[in-house]
Amino acid sequence: MKEVRIGLLGAGTVGSQVARILSEQNRELSERAGANLVLSGVAVRDVSKTREGIDPALITDDIERVIQEADLVIELMGGMEPARSAMLAALNQGKTVVTGNKAVLAAHGPELNEAAEAHDASLYFEAAVAGAVPVVYGLRESLAGDRINQVLGIVNGTTNFILDQMTTQGWSYEQALKVAQDLGYAEADPSADVEGHDAAAKCAILASLAFHTRVSIADVPTKGITDITAEDIEQAREAGYAVKLLAKAQRVLVDGVEQIALGVEPTLVPLTHPLAGINGPYNAIVLETEFAGRLMFYGAGAGGAPTASAVLSDVVAGAGHIAHGGHAPRESVYADLPICEPGKVLSSLQVRLEVSQQIGALAQVVQAYQEGGVSVASVRQPPVGDQEDQATLIISTHRATKNQHDDILAVLAKSPLVHKIASVMSVEEG
Amino acid sequence: MKEVRIGLLGAGTVGSQVARILSEQNRELSERAGANLVLSGVAVRDVSKTREGIDPALITDDIERVIQEADLVIELMGGMEPARSAMLAALNQGKTVVTGNKAVLAAHGPELNEAAEAHDASLYFEAAVAGAVPVVYGLRESLAGDRINQVLGIVNGTTNFILDQMTTQGWSYEQALKVAQDLGYAEADPSADVEGHDAAAKCAILASLAFHTRVSIADVPTKGITDITAEDIEQAREAGYAVKLLAKAQRVLVDGVEQIALGVEPTLVPLTHPLAGINGPYNAIVLETEFAGRLMFYGAGAGGAPTASAVLSDVVAGAGHIAHGGHAPRESVYADLPICEPGKVLSSLQVRLEVSQQIGALAQVVQAYQEGGVSVASVRQPPVGDQEDQATLIISTHRATKNQHDDILAVLAKSPLVHKIASVMSVEEG
Ligand SMILES: NC(=O)c1ccc[n+]([C@@H]2O[C@H](COP(=O)([O-])OP(=O)(O)OC[C@H]3O[C@@H](n4cnc5c(N)ncnc54)[C@H](OP(=O)(O)O)[C@@H]3O)[C@@H](O)[C@H]2O)c1
Numbered sequence: 001m002k003e004v005r006i007g008l009l010g011a012g013t014v015g016s017q018v019a020r021i022l023s024e025q026n027r028e029l030s031e032r033a034g035a036n037l038v039l040s041g042v043a044v045r046d047v048s049k050t051r052e053g054i055d056p057a058l059i060t061d062d063i064e065r066v067i068q069e070a071d072l073v074i075e076l077m078g079g080m081e082p083a084r085s086a087m088l089a090a091l092n093q094g095k096t097v098v099t100g101n102k103a104v105l106a107a108h109g110p111e112l113n114e115a116a117e118a119h120d121a122s123l124y125f126e127a128a129v130a131g132a133v134p135v136v137y138g139l140r141e142s143l144a145g146d147r148i149n150q151v152l153g154i155v156n157g158t159t160n161f162i163l164d165q166m167t168t169q170g171w172s173y174e175q176a177l178k179v180a181q182d183l184g185y186a187e188a189d190p191s192a193d194v195e196g197h198d199a200a201a202k203c204a205i206l207a208s209l210a211f212h213t214r215v216s217i218a219d220v221p222t223k224g225i226t227d228i229t230a231e232d233i234e235q236a237r238e239a240g241y242a243v244k245l246l247a248k249a250q251r252v253l254v255d256g257v258e259q260i261a262l263g264v265e266p267t268l269v270p271l272t273h274p275l276a277g278i279n280g281p282y283n284a285i286v287l288e289t290e291f292a293g294r295l296m297f298y299g300a301g302a303g304g305a306p307t308a309s310a311v312l313s314d315v316v317a318g319a320g321h322i323a324h325g326g327h328a329p330r331e332s333v334y335a336d337l338p339i340c341e342p343g344k345v346l347s348s349l350q351v352r353l354e355v356s357q358q359i360g361a362l363a364q365v366v367q368a369y370q371e372g373g374v375s376v377a378s379v380r381q382p383p384v385g386d387q388e389d390q391a392t393l394i395i396s397t398h399r400a401t402k403n404q405h406d407d408i409l410a411v412l413a414k415s416p417l418v419h420k421i422a423s424v425m426s427v428e429e430g
Numbered sequence: 431m432k433e434v435r436i437g438l439l440g441a442g443t444v445g446s447q448v449a450r451i452l453s454e455q456n457r458e459l460s461e462r463a464g465a466n467l468v469l470s471g472v473a474v475r476d477v478s479k480t481r482e483g484i485d486p487a488l489i490t491d492d493i494e495r496v497i498q499e500a501d502l503v504i505e506l507m508g509g510m511e512p513a514r515s516a517m518l519a520a521l522n523q524g525k526t527v528v529t530g531n532k533a534v535l536a537a538h539g540p541e542l543n544e545a546a547e548a549h550d551a552s553l554y555f556e557a558a559v560a561g562a563v564p565v566v567y568g569l570r571e572s573l574a575g576d577r578i579n580q581v582l583g584i585v586n587g588t589t590n591f592i593l594d595q596m597t598t599q600g601w602s603y604e605q606a607l608k609v610a611q612d613l614g615y616a617e618a619d620p621s622a623d624v625e626g627h628d629a630a631a632k633c634a635i636l637a638s639l640a641f642h643t644r645v646s647i648a649d650v651p652t653k654g655i656t657d658i659t660a661e662d663i664e665q666a667r668e669a670g671y672a673v674k675l676l677a678k679a680q681r682v683l684v685d686g687v688e689q690i691a692l693g694v695e696p697t698l699v700p701l702t703h704p705l706a707g708i709n710g711p712y713n714a715i716v717l718e719t720e721f722a723g724r725l726m727f728y729g730a731g732a733g734g735a736p737t738a739s740a741v742l743s744d745v746v747a748g749a750g751h752i753a754h755g756g757h758a759p760r761e762s763v764y765a766d767l768p769i770c771e772p773g774k775v776l777s778s779l780q781v782r783l784e785v786s787q788q789i790g791a792l793a794q795v796v797q798a799y800q801e802g803g804v805s806v807a808s809v810r811q812p813p814v815g816d817q818e819d820q821a822t823l824i825i826s827t828h829r830a831t832k833n834q835h836d837d838i839l840a841v842l843a844k845s846p847l848v849h850k851i852a853s854v855m856s857v858e859e860g
């Protein structure tokens with residue numbers, strides 16, 4: 001069997017598991033690749049740390065040397081630099097790159113893909129979206145015979161865990177975040193997860209694969225979960241919904257032109273929808289397709305070993321190609337659809353208002369909707385608490401553009417009868 | 431773009447959809463393949479039928495000619511012959527074959543794979559298992575970096591629909607089958623579905639991919655759903671289970687040797703298990719893996735358009751390889767694990783007995799289990815109906831081999847206190 005030399009950049013949560021499994025399962029992985037997989041170097045920041053199960057002679061902080069000596073480079077350092085430059089360097093040398101780095105892909109994907117194509121190199125990134133869930137393979141290959149209309153995903157396990165704890169334990173956002181941090185599901189600085197940026201990067205990658213169009217993280221309007229309250233979740237439950245942070249990418253027709261509507265935001269999902277039942281730190285992606293109908297992929301979205309599983313699948317594929325010819329699927333951007341202006345994306349909203357008990361508040365709110373041209377599906381007024389001068393109104397709208405919704409919310413914010421716009425959430429139907 | 435000529439064998443439920451989508455989506459599919467996809471011939475049995483959307487000039491009953499004139503052959507005739515010979519002929523000519531024919535694959539897979547390898551041809555069969563659900567890609571490629579321990583699948587939509595109707599409507603098996611036939615979910619001769627043979631063929635294919643070992647349908651002990659009664663389902667519900675026809679393939683250690691345990695049978699699945707919630711004619715496959723943990727794939731398991739979606743993904747991949755080099759993954763059988771003797775496969779059972787009300791029946795039953803060396807987890811005695819001389823006992827066992835279970839059932843069958851062994855069902859835990 002031909003030997004394929006593997007250079008590993010990064011030996012942290014994921015990289016250390018890749019090294020371990022590559023060693024423990026070497027015979028099986030090599031058989032499947034049809035090539036002898038040999039770890040040829042491991043680059044880290046701190047060469048003095050002991051790294052269990054990795055030959056100390058392989059450890060270095062010289063990224064360039066690891067790339068030079070390898071046929072296939074696994075990038076698991078994370079962050080923008082030096083990850084981006086390292087991948088570019090490897091691709092420019094015609095080497096195969098496997099990465100889990102959604103941040104670099106969602107910001108610099110085209111640059112990497114062009115380098116791969118120009119130098120007959122390969123770029124694999126199954127681990128960049130939804131950890132072990134093989135949705136990148138799904139979209140790049142298994143569904144190439146269909147036409148994807150919508151991708152809807154729970155792609156961030158940290159926020160799903162937090163929302164789940166808020167739901168089942170009745171905790172506040174802060175309490176749930178603290179527990180997620182204690183359990184290692186959330187990092188000390190949780191902002192990439194809770195503000196939705198991690199999901200937005202994955203949304204961009206999924207959309208580019210589903211719609212054969214370049215999509216960057218900058219195209220994805222993003223809202224995180226930091227404003228979600230226990231009350232939001234409780235009232236959602238009562239109305240038959242779960243609150244989920246969803247990554248959404250949809251084929252839409254706006255002004256007669258086929259476009260891609262994008263977004264990451266907390267969303268009310270009917271309890272009967274398969275995504276409503278995805279609990280804990282799990283990930284799931286629902287694809288609505290023209291011919292196959294609805295498909296769902298479910299599994300562990302993060303963690304060292306699950307993510308390493310995805311990385312090693314790419315390694316087996318990549319090493320197979322190095323040994324026997326072929327390369328990773330090339331970037332497919334033939335469709336080149338425009339990205340729908342955020343203000344023109346349609347959605348149904350559920351809006352919770354705190355209003356004066358005063359007769360007339362309801363009438364004024366309904367009038368604002370009528371004048372704004374947005375049709376109201378229902379208005380509910382939950383039983384009042386002890387605050388005599390205040391009532392809650394929950395308005396569910398039919399579909400309208402974000403601009404229309406925003407205009408009405410601006411009117412409501414100015415009304416003296418509306419004390420507070422307590423919550424605004426998108427609703428996913430069906 | 432290079433032209434790839436496609437010969438279609440069969441234009442029935444699936445083939446007609448393949449022809450339609452290939453025509454309607456030709457530009458998109460061709461872009462993805464990087465090759466101009468051209469339908470070059472369509473073989474059918476009855477050339478006089480009108481076939482909407484297919485150029486009559488392409489229709490013929492000359493299978494050989496369609497193969498001759500194509501670069502890529504799609505086999506969607508079904509059945510053993512002439513499907514097997516046609517695929518062999520195409521592969522022997524070095525052509526790419528795409529098929530949905532689980533029957534031929536599960537009986538003659540090695541012969542086809544050897545022909546593909548010998549003539550540098552390609553064999554694709556995503557549509558053969560679970561219709562549109564890309565589990566063949568999943569096992570052949572996306573999970574090549576992991577180690578599969580168990581495959582558990584609802585892979586036959588017809589039986590899942592029937593069991594579902596029996597559950598939700600309280601219907602008998604015969605009533606539910608009739609409705610399934612009226613709705614087109616079951617064929618006039620439903621035996622391949624309801625007797626479990628269709629699921630057994632898929633089980634063999636899944637097991638061969640998951641365990642890198644040749645597995646044939648003859649290796650799969652198979653039991654269908656024809657004996658399931660409304661009472662079985664009702665009593666299962668009460669005990670917290672759904673009745674599902676499962677295809678099972680598991681890595682087991684028997685007598686110190688790693689082996690594959692196989693089976694298709696109606697199984698009690700805890701209502702909390704993800705497979706318990708798969709309703710209607712849908713399919714789902716749960717993979718338990720060493721590193722990624724539990725993964726699930728879900729979607730439409732049959733139907734013209736969904737199955738065509740899977741076929742066309744294979745066509746895009748195959749045409750891409752024809753135009754740009756490479757081939758389908760080769761048969762991977764390096765592990766070559768032995769198949770576990772059916773009598774040695776471990777399972778927990780739930781056994782429902784009709785016994786004499788007589789004191790002593792329970793004692794005798796418990797004694798039979800004790801002497802047979804099978805540990806009883808629980809015995810329930812549901813409230814008695816109006817038959818004074820008869821009681822029902824429901825025994826749940828711990829895990830034991832099939833041989834042990836069978837020996838005890840033989841003893842019980844002979845006991846004068848046991849009127850009837852009303853039901854014996856395997857239980858899936860966790
Ligand atoms: N963790 C997950 O569950 C998960 C899931 C999916 C995708 N990913 C992605 O996988 C990648 C790695 O994540 P991770 O959680 O494994 O990260 P991590 O635990 O922080 O590990 C990063 C590794 O990279 C090394 N490194 C960082 N900067 C370096 C530099 N300038 N030069 C050399 N080595 C450097 C670190 O060295 P030291 O060990 O010396 O500090 C460490 O070994 C990220 O792109 C992440 O988004 C992670």
Ligand SMILES: NC(=O)c1ccc[n+]([C@@H]2O[C@H](COP(=O)([O-])OP(=O)(O)OC[C@H]3O[C@@H](n4cnc5c(N)ncnc54)[C@H](OP(=O)(O)O)[C@@H]3O)[C@@H](O)[C@H]2O)c1
Pocket residue numbers: 439440441442443444445473474475476477479491493505506507508509511512530531532533557558561731732733734737
């Ligand atoms: N139906 C599904 O949902 C589904 C799902 C997954 C996989 N599959 C698999 O896909 C395959 C096709 O299924 P299907 O449901 O499409 O079958 P079908 O509706 O019975 O169609 C069979 C087609 O093959 C043609 N044919 C049969 N014998 C032939 C012969 N000797 N020479 C030439 N043509 C012949 C028939 O011609 P005429 O039209 O002239 O009769 C018909 O067009 C089967 O292997 C099946 O297991 C089906």
